Amino acid sequence: MEKLLEMAGKAADQAEVFSLDGRSSGAGFENAELHDIKADMACGVSLRVIKDGKLGFAHTRNLRDREELVRNALASLAGGVEAGFTLPSPSVPAALKTADHGIEGRGSPDLVAECGRVAGELKSRTAGEIVAEAWVGEQTLRIANTNGLSASVRTTESGVRAGAIFPGSASGIFRLFRSKGFDRMPQPALDEIVWLFNAGVKEVEPEGGRMKVLFMPDAMLALAWRLMHGASAKSAYEKVSPLAGKAGEKAFSSELSVTNDPLDDSLPGARPFDDEGVPSARFRVVDKGVFQGFYNDLNYSHKLGERPTGHGYRTAMWGGDPLELKPTPYLAHLRFEPGKKSLRELAAMMDRGIILCDALGPHSGNIPNGDFSVGVAPGLYVEKGEIKGRVKDAMISGNVYGTLKEVVAVGSELCQSFGGLFPPLLCDGVSVACR
Amino acid sequence: MLDKLKGFLSGVAADYADLRYEVKKVASVSFSGKELTSVGSNATDGFVARVLAGGGLASVAFTKESDAKKALAAALENARLIGRNIKKPVTLARVEAVKDSFSPALKEDPRDVTMEEKLSLLRAYNDIPLRSAGIATTTMGYADTVRERTFVSTEGHEVQEDLVTVRVSGEIIARDGGLSQNVRVAVGGSQGFHHVRGKDEAFEARTKIALDLLKAEPVRGGSYDCVLNPSLAGVFAHEAFGHFSEADIVETLPAMRARMKLGAKLGSDCLSITDDATLPDQLGFYRYDDEGVPVRKRKLLENGVLVGRLHSRRTAAEFGEEPSGHTVAEDYRFAPIVRMGTIFIERGEYAVDALLEKLGDGLYVLDAKGGQTAGEDFSFGAQYGYEVRGGKKGRMVRDLNVSGNLYRTLMAVTAVGSDFDLAKTGGCGKGQTNIRSCHGAPHVLIKDLVVGGA
Incomplete structure (x- = not known):
């Protein structure tokens, strides 16, 4: 890595080497039985160079020929991609505990055992078709640049995702x-699956209209993606953000506070620096309904003349290969702050409404404008605080900038989901279309 | 490389093992608004091995050749672990051990086109919307992706095939005051660079739609009879039905598997759906899947009756049906899974005007904007639509997302058009992205779809 940086540094004004080396394994249970085990051992290197204000980029999984990688990066300079930013200098990153010894020696037999335990319990307590997957992995990320930065972080992670499917529906x-x-x-997570599943066994066909919707953590992506788009410096720079000019203004309900917190090392994936080596910091996106400002990466901080916020991540909407992607502004550690109500208390607050357990098609629709229109996957219909059954063929629609003004209450339990850490969020006046 | 791969497999004490080595080459250009944001060419490579031993099938992906022995040992151990923990051993359907090397006949190889020309072409397309005052910004990308695959197995497979995919795709965002409207634009294919030449009209048409949407009214949420255009009807075939013709999805869902028995009447009499990746000159074309099995045309639904399914060797053995060659991976990072190739609704008898007349009052819904399925429920976005009154197209409407139930909606297909179109770009995300996932259809009339609106 040092040799590669040295070679690139001689040929360009600035250079950065980003490398990943990781391994993981995962086990999957389907219909409560072991179905698959996968393993992965992957490494790779990505190179950015800046010369005469232009950006070059190249990457490889196997660094057999350093000269070739440098040549590829230099060749892409000819395209003329502008890069006015300066790569960061060394700094003292936050001291985080991102790796846990408890993961050492863990492997497929442990994953099979945990999936088996979870699947067994869900099978015994529901009539669902049980799915469970578990994984364990570790990764070392290194960044070095010609401004003297040399940083690395080792992260470990294990996880379980489990659920009970309504037979015949696959949802x-x-x-x-x-x-x-x-x-x-x-155990509380398993208890919640059992409660909601058993409450949703009966199919019901309520009338549509405007009503309360309780966005469960897995459904929050429909709102979070739109908020992230609006709060990005990229959207601000391109003048397509509905939040433009609203920093410091009350744009949402006072119940809503949203933070990006890469320093929370109680969770896997905490980061002392972003994918460009900029030190991480807690970043408040919304504080009691007040929009706090735009998050950026090096590129957009330069374009907007603002300080880097440390949100340059190599990712795309559905993830993607970080070695192939260049950094872009992204909230990789999103957290909607919890409130005070338990899930049962939130349900009890619903005179009439839908518990949206997961949203179908959160990526569809007009994200720049904040519009969402998602299917229920599934949705549970609530009347007078009681779950009456499961709704099919319904769509939940709205605009994130309107819906998040109508937050009635926020759940007290933070749940991990794809895209962040979310509590259940109860909103009023949401449009529900039913058959 | 063939000999090296066979050498790696020779030491594996398994009932079956295969190994795929793949070099992935991507040349890409992208713009965000007027700004060029990336230009470059890269090649990456890696391996995926699968091992069947002791009744279990396990896989491992790795990037370093020096890890081959360790990776295969891990897969072997995991396969045996699976075998000890399942009731019914995994078996693979018997297939011929193919030895073949196949490169598609490209009309214009994108590897022979200079990066300057690719950049110039994309810049010209990107400038089309940006010339209009109401367009706030764009994101626009060009990419040609080449997968050079080499596959060997302990049964004697030796298959090499290159898959070349070219696309220009992006988003056009129009803005008026506080209102933004976005439309997607995409051209491309799998037979060469010519697919993306001379497409100014497509970018001009999408620009006009984006601007027109600023004046359109949001659709009112509710239940509507709808005519879907081919782009959207193709997504309907893919999302609402296609995923449940993928045998690995229904394999372990007992209730759905019982309902999806061959011979079951699932759709209306006018609805027939086929998957045929062997069709020449279309996005989804390939000859061999990532198990070295030749892809076959597979009729899936005939006059509403389920007549076929898409298989891997594993699911074909499980269902006692013929393998179909539909086991495909995104690239060297993934073990293959069952994927649709080119799925489409077969032509019917109605001209588009006749379909609108038959619709009477309802919505004419056009062009896909993403879709998703969760079991029997599906959802997909549409880029725009029109109200239809008395069979006549009326005002434009926006914010259209359609949701439905697989079984109910297949039965609700009332009439099928005589036109036909296949998608030029793909991007199905069933755990992995398949950029060659192709779908198509004629216009179709569906009764009583739930449409989400404002």
């Missing part, structure tokens, strides 16, 4: 649990 109630060490899925 069900799921929960995700991740940890740095090798922790079992907590």
Whole structure:
């Protein structure tokens, strides 16, 4: 890595080497029986160079020929991609505990045992078709640049995602649990799956209209993606953000606070620096309804003349290969702050409404404008605080900038989900279309 | 490389093992608004091995050749672990051990086109929307992706095939005051660079739609009879039905598997659906899947009756049906899974005007904007639509997302058009992204779809 950086540094004004080396394994249970075990051993290197204000980029999984990688990066300079930013200098990153010894020695037999335990319990307490997957892995990320930065972080993670599917539907109630060490899925998560599944066995066909919707953590992506788009410096720079000019203004309900917290090392994936080597910091996106400002990476901080916020991550909407992607502004550690109500208390607050357990098609629709229109996967219909059954063929629609003004209450339990850490969020006046 | 791969497998004490080595080459250009954001060419490579031993099938992906022995040992151990923990041993359907090397006949190989020309072409397309005052920004990308696959197995497979995919795709965002409207644009294919030449009209048409959407009214949520255009009807075939023709999805869902028995009447009499990746000159074309099995045309639904399914060797053995060659991976990072190739609704008898007339009052819904399925429920977005009154197209409407139930909706297909179109770009995300996932259809009339609106 040092040799590669040295070679690139001689040929360019600035250079950065980003490398990953990781391994993982995962086990999957389907219909409560072991179905598959996969393993992965992957490494690779990505190179950015800046010369005469232009950016070059190249990557490889196998660094057999350093000269070739440098040549590829230099060749892409000819395209003329502008890069006015300066790569970061060394700094003292936050001291985080991102790896846990508890993961050492863990492997496929442990994953099979945990999936078996979870699947067994869900099978015994529901009539669902049980799915469970578990994984364990570790990764070392290194960044070095010609401004003297040399940083690395080793992260460990294990996780379980399990659920009960309503027979005949392939849609069900799921929960995700991740940890740095090798922790079992907590009992309350299993109890919640059982409660919601059993409450949703009966199919009901309510009338549509405007009503309360309780966005469960797995459904929060429909809101979070739109908020992230609006709060990105990229959207601000391109003048397509509905939040433009609203920093410091009350744009949402006072119940809503949203933070990006890469320093929370109680969770897997905490980061002392982003994918560009900029030190991480807690970043408040929304504080009691007040929009706090835009998050950026090096590129957009330069374009907007603002300080880097340390949110340059090599990712895309559905993840992607970090070695192939260049950094872009992204909230990789998103957390909607919890409130005070338990899930049962939130349900009891619903005179009439839908518990949206998961959203179908959160990526569809007009994200820049904040519009969402998602199917229920599944949705549970609530009347007078009581779950009446499961709704099929319904769509939940709205605009994130309107819906998040109508937050009635926020759940007290933070749940891990794809895209962040979310509590259940109860919103009023949401449009529900039913057959 | 063939000999090296066979050498790696020779030491594996398994009932069966295969190994795929793949070099993935990508040349790409992208713009965000007027700004060029990336240009470059890269090649990456890696291996995926699968081992069947003791009744279990396990896989491992690795990037370092020096890890081959360790990776295969891990897969072997995991396969045996599976075998000890399942009731019914995994078996693979018997297939011929193919030895073949196949490169598609490209009309214009993108590898022979200079990066300057690719950049110039994309810049010209990107400039089309940006010339209009109401367009706030764009994101626009060009990519040609080449997968050079080499596959060997302990049964004697030696298969090499290159898959070349070219696309220009992006998003056009129009803005008026506080209102933004976005439309997607995409051109491309799998037979060469010519697919992306001379497509100005497509970018001009999408620009006009984005601007028109600023004046359109949001659709009112509710239940509507709808005519879907081929782009959207193709997504319907893919999302609402296609995923449940993938045998690995229904394999372990007992209730759905019982309902999806061959011979079951699932759709209306006018609805027939086929998957045929062997069709030449279309996005989804390939000859061999990532198990070295030749892909076959497979009729799936005939006049509403389920007549076929898409298989891996594992699911074919499980169901006692013929393998179909539909086991495909995104690239060297993934073990293959069952994927649709080119799925489409077969032509019917109605002209588009006749379909709208038959619709009477309802919605004419056009062009896909993402879709997803969760079991029997599906959802997909549409880029725009029109109200239809008395069979006549009326005002434009926006914010259209359609949701439905697989079984109910297949029965609700009332009439099928005589036109036909296949998608030019793909991007199905069933755990992995398949950029060659192709779907198509004529216009179709479906009764009583749930449409989410404002």
